[in-house]
Amino acid sequence: MSSLVFFFVPAVIFVGLVLPLWLVLHYISKWRSAKGLSGEDKQALETALAEVDHLEDRLRTLETILDADHPNWRDEQAVK
Structure with a gap:
């Protein structure tokens, strides 16, 4: 059980926090570069x-x- 939690908690944190922030910042930078x-x-x-x-x-x-x-x-x- 502890090994499952060891992999599950970081995966949830990554998918819940890091991935959306990463995607938003990526597309903001694409939008700014394509602005001109x-x-x-x-x-x-x-x-x-x-x-x-x-x-x-x-x-x-x-x-x-x-x-x-x-x-x-x-x-x-x-x-x-």
């Missing part, structure tokens, strides 16, 4: 933002050309 963007995600975001800036520049250039060639083009678009 990965390096690949950051690179993709920066590439997309650079492309947006490039397209905005092109749009401004096209509007400048249209303003020079057809000064009232904005009014004509609003009427249609």
